[in-house]
Amino acid sequence: MMILAFAGELCLIAALFWAIYSLNRHATAPKAAVLVFGVALGFIAVTASMGAGRYLGDNAVIAWHDWASYWSKTVAMPLYLCAVLWLWSPSGRWLALLFGLLGCSPVLGAPAMLTDLALVLALLRLIQCCAPKASIIAALLALGLVPLCALLNDADLAMGLFHLALALHFGLIAWFIQQQKAA
Template sequence: MMILAFAGELCLIAALFWALYSLNRHATAPKAAVLVLGLALGFIAVTASMGASRYLGDSTLIAWHDWASYGSKTVAMPLYLCAVLWLWSPSGRWLALLFGLLGCSPVLGAPAMLTDLALVLALLRLIQCCAQKAVLVLALVALALVPLCALLPEPDLAMGLFHLALAVHFGLIAWFIQQQKAA
């Protein structure tokens, strides 16, 4: 059993639900982008739910969780940031599509690093064009901490901090979404 990894997954699930709740209450957003964003966040939440069961010892979900984790990283994460950029950077919508395609390209055999590049570029563009820069910079820092967790020698601690860094990222994005409502 990996208790810290399980706890990290629970934090991630909570942050994702907060982001979904924040988005759901955003009545002025275009419906197609909201749908893409909601589906991407929901898929990541389902993946985290499988991970929580896996880290409590349910070995039947290992293959499913591995598959869903790959889909979350290479499809859901780029689509989520593409939708956020589409919603709150109207002048950069063509960039949002480009970053989405670049981020999903590893599914077709491109290097996996292109997903990471697309995520960082999308967040940098969002930081550039939005007034709430501090929240987005912190979200970028949290996302940048995710791959560094793999360097930790203890697997339970590494996975726990990995998911906690993702939870902080999505919590900050939920806060950003709520700030956009008020603006």
């Protein structure tokens, strides 16, 4: 049983639902972008719920969680950032599509690093075009912490901090959405 990993998954689920809730309350957001955002983050939340079961010792969900984790990283994350770019980048629709295709390309056999590259580039574009910048910069830094967690020797601590870094990223995105609503 991995208690810290389980707690990290719970925090991630809460942050994902906060981000979905925040965007759904944004009256001026285009419905298609809200739908893509919600489906992508909803899929990641389902994946996190499987992970919570896994880290409590339910071995029956390990294969499902591994499968869903792959699709969360290579499809849901790029689609989520496409939706964010679509919503807040002035000329972002074509760029959102480009980053989405780049991010999802490992599904077709491209190097997995292209997903990470697309995520970073999309966040850098948001930093370039959006105000206030602080929450987006912090969200990028939180996402940057995710791969560093693999350097830890304790699996429970590594997975717990991995999911907490993701939760922090999505929490900061929810905060950014709240700031956009107030503007």
